[in-house]
Amino acid sequence: MSKVDNKPKRFTEVLDAAAEVFAEKGYHGASTTDIADKLEIKQAGIYYYFKSKDSALAEVCRLGVQGYVERLIVISQADLSADRKIREAIREHMQPFHDLPNYVQVFQYERRYLAGESRAEVNKLASKYEGELCRLFEAGVAAGDFRQDLDCKLATLALLGMCNSVTVWYDGKSKKQIQRIADHFADFIIDGILR
Amino acid sequence: MSKVDNKPKRFTEVLDAAAEVFAEKGYHGASTTDIADKLEIKQAGIYYYFKSKDSALAEVCRLGVQGYVERLIVISQADLSADRKIREAIREHMQPFHDLPNYVQVFQYERRYLAGESRAEVNKLASKYEGELCRLFEAGVAAGDFRQDLDCKLATLALLGMCNSVTVWYDGKSKKQIQRIADHFADFIIDGILR
DNA sequence: ATAAAATTTTATTAAGTTATAAAATAATAC
C-alpha cells in the first residue's frame, strides 16, 4: 500500500496501476490502455488523473525515490561507526524494495525515458543520494576503519549496483527476507567473503 | 550460429545499428526508422536483413551473451585458488563491457522483451552462467578459502548485480579502465573494505 | 431530493508503428 501525499484514494489506485504496468512492461512497452485495463475503466479515463503518459511516469518515479536522501542523512548523522552506518544504509535502501517494489523498479529502469524538467529532478535526487553514500565511505577511511586506499566513488557505485539488482529477482515474500538479503550484502562489501 | 562473423560486413553494420539504438532508447522506445536512420537508408531497407524487429533484438541479445559461459568454464577448470578464479571471472565478465557495450546492455535490459523461443534461449544461457559462477563460490567454501556460512547463491547474485551495473555508467574510454574497475570490485567482494 | 462535483464513457483525431511487395538501382561475376 503506497500512500500518495494527501490526494484522494482513487488517485493512488491509478498511480499504483501505472507503476505496476510500467514495471511489468517498461514505459514504452506499456500503453495507456494497459493502465486503464488494470483499473477496469476505458483508456480515456486515465486522463482525468494525468495530463499525459509522461507525467504519470514522472509521478511514479518521484515516489520511487521519495525519502531516500532524507533517510540517508539521518543515518549519516547518527552516532555510529562507519561500517554500522553502511549496514544501516543498506537496510534502509532495500526496505522500499519490499514496500513499493513497482515504484522503485520504475525509478531504477524507466526514469531515463523522462524528459527535461522531471528527468533532471529525479536525477538530481539520485545524484545527491550517491554523494551522501560516498561520504559515508570517505568518513570510514578518514576514521581508519576502512582501507586507506579505498576508491570511495567506486565503492559507492559497487554498493548501489549490488543493492539495486535485488529488485529484479526479489519476490517480495516477507519483510524478514529483504532484511536478511540486506545484512548479507553488507557482510559481502564490508567483510568480504574470505574466511 | 554466430551469424555476424561469417555474414557480409553490411549485416554487421545493421546489427550494430540495431544494438546501438536499442541500447540508447530501449527496445520499445526504438523504431525501425531509428535503426534505418542510423544507417542512412529508408525504414523498409532493414527488412532485407531481418525478418522482424523482434528477431533483430533476439540476434543482438544472443551476441550480447555469446561466449560468457564458455569463458567461465575455462576459468573454473583452471589450476587456481577459488578467490583467484573469482577475480579472473570478474575480469572476463567485464571485458565485453568495453568491447561490445551496446550488445551487452541490450542483453541485460531488453532481453525481457523477447518472446517465446529466443527468450528461453538467452535466459537458459544466463541461468547456466549464474550456476557456474555459484559453483565457484561453493568450491571456495568447500576448500576452506571462503567463510563456511557463505550463502553462495546470494553471493552470486550480489556479484552479478555489482558487476553488471557498470554498463550504466562506464564511458568506455580505455581497456585499462575496465580492468581497474574489475580488480577493485574483486577486492570489494573478496576482501571487503575494512582495514 | 436536488444541485454540484467527481468520475467514466463515447467518439474521434492525428500521428506513428511494423511489415510486405514490387520496382529501381547498385555491385559483382562472367
Next chain:
DNA sequence: GTATTATTTTATAACTTAATAAAATTTTAT
C-alpha cells in the same frame, strides 16, 4: 558489356497509440 545477384527505395496496408472534447453517469453535499 551484359547477366546475375545484392541492396535500397517507393508505396502502401493494417494497426496501435496518445490525447481531446463533450456527453453520460455516478457520487457527494446540502
